[in-house]
Amino acid sequence: MAVTEVSQVVRSEWTKVRSVASTVWTLSLAFVVTVGVGMLIAVVSKNTFDDMDRKDQLSFDPTLISFAGMSLGQLAMIVFGVLVVSNEYSTGMIRTSLAAVPQRATFYLSKLAVAAGLTLAVGIVTSFVTFFVGQAMLGSLRTDIGEPGVLRAVIGGGLYMTLIALFSIGVATMLRSPMLSLGILMPFFFLVSNILGNVSATKKVGQYLPDQAGSKIMQVVTPVDNDTPYGPWGGFTIMAVWVVAALLGGYLLLKRRDA
Numbered sequence: 001m002a003v004t005e006v007s008q009v010v011r012s013e014w015t016k017v018r019s020v021a022s023t024v025w026t027l028s029l030a031f032v033v034t035v036g037v038g039m040l041i042a043v044v045s046k047n048t049f050d051d052m053d054r055k056d057q058l059s060f061d062p063t064l065i066s067f068a069g070m071s072l073g074q075l076a077m078i079v080f081g082v083l084v085v086s087n088e089y090s091t092g093m094i095r096t097s098l099a100a101v102p103q104r105a106t107f108y109l110s111k112l113a114v115a116a117g118l119t120l121a122v123g124i125v126t127s128f129v130t131f132f133v134g135q136a137m138l139g140s141l142r143t144d145i146g147e148p149g150v151l152r153a154v155i156g157g158g159l160y161m162t163l164i165a166l167f168s169i170g171v172a173t174m175l176r177s178p179m180l181s182l183g184i185l186m187p188f189f190f191l192v193s194n195i196l197g198n199v200s201a202t203k204k205v206g207q208y209l210p211d212q213a214g215s216k217i218m219q220v221v222t223p224v225d226n227d228t229p230y231g232p233w234g235g236f237t238i239m240a241v242w243v244v245a246a247l248l249g250g251y252l253l254l255k256r257r258d259a
Contacts, residue, residue, distance in 0.1 A: 009101050009110040016088075017114055023083050027118070030076035030161065031126045037069025038130040042137035049141060061221035062143040063153045066134025070157065070218070071190075073126065074164045074211065077119060078185050081168025084115050085250075086178035104255050108173070112247065115169055116162060123161030127154050149220040149232075156217030156236065163243045164189075167210060170246025174253050214239030 017023050045065050049057065088094040101107040131154045135142040145151055172181040189211055196206030206212055207228055216228070216235030230238065 006106060006110065009106055010113055012100075013110045013114040017084060017118065020083065020087055023080055023087075026076045026080040026083065027122045030073045030080070031122060031129070033076060034067075034069040034073030034126050034161075035130045035133055037072055038066050038134045039069075039137050041065060041068035042134040046138050046141055055224050059221060059223040060141070061219060061223075062135065062138055062141055063131065063150050063220040064218055065138065066131045067127075067153075067157050067215075067218045068134075069130065070160070070215070071194075074161065075186065075190060077123075077161050077165045078168045078189060079182065080119065081115065081165040082172040082178055082181045082185065084111065084165075085169055085172040086176065086181060089176045090178055105251070108251050108254055112166065112169065116166060119165040120158060120162045124155070124158035126161065127157030130157070143220070147220070152232065153218045153220050156232065159236070160214050160217055160239070163214060163239055164211070167243045167246045170243065170248075170250040173250030174246075208238060210239045210242035213242075 042065050045060075049060065052060070088097055098104065098107065101110075131145070135144075143150055145154065168181070168185055171185060172178070175181045175184070193206065193209045193211050196202040196209065197212045198206070213230070213235035216230070217232045219232055228235075
């Protein structure tokens with residue numbers, strides 16, 4: 001397929017995303033929730049810092065505190081990722097799309113390119129805003145963007161949001177149903193992953209789940225008695241592997257089955 005034809009497919013995918021109000025609202029919600037909850041947790045952390053035990057004070061991570069809202073903001077990114085794919089399946093427009101672009105690899109990659117570009121832009125803006133707002137709320141406990149590891153963590157926050165959306169796109173492409181996709185992804189990230197990652201019996205398994213591993217990229221201060229066998233970039237790599245696997249699974253099923 002010629003470059004001009006690929007660019008036309010990309011523009012078509014951009015039009016689809018832009019014209020659906022729900023996808024725009026979910027990205028806006030991701031921003032508002034992440035920044036808002038991060039700000040509130042920063043205020044609470046500042047007011048309760050003196051009451052923390054010595055271990056918690058030594059493990060206090062001002063940067064990570066700013067991203068406390070990410071666990072809720074990522075849910076909006078999950079919804080966005082699912083909607084990018086499932087809107088076409090639920091309306092039957094997928095048949096028209098694949099008839100217009102029979103090269104399914106081009107169709108799939110164009111959709112991913114648009115979604116990745118949009119979520120990366122929103123994620124980076126959200127990450128920087130939530131960091132600076134959170135630090136303003138922390139007062140004397142704040143850190144600076146120039147401190148070692150902080151800029152990496154802030155940029156990593158935007159990358160994390162992007163990968164969450166792409167993972168959701170892969171899963172939604174495999175399942176095709178918005179209700180089934182959200183019915184699996186929402187409980188998995190909001191409940192199952194947190195339970196597995198915080199229960200001692202399953203912690204060693206939970207720490208290799210995509211969100212548990214990927215969130216390490218936003219960590220600057222290593223907690224006291226930390227036994228995680230990987231660092232920020234190691235965790236990010238683990239998450240990236242999950243995302244690649246989900247996207248590859250989505251493509252293989254898209255290629256092999258009927259619309």
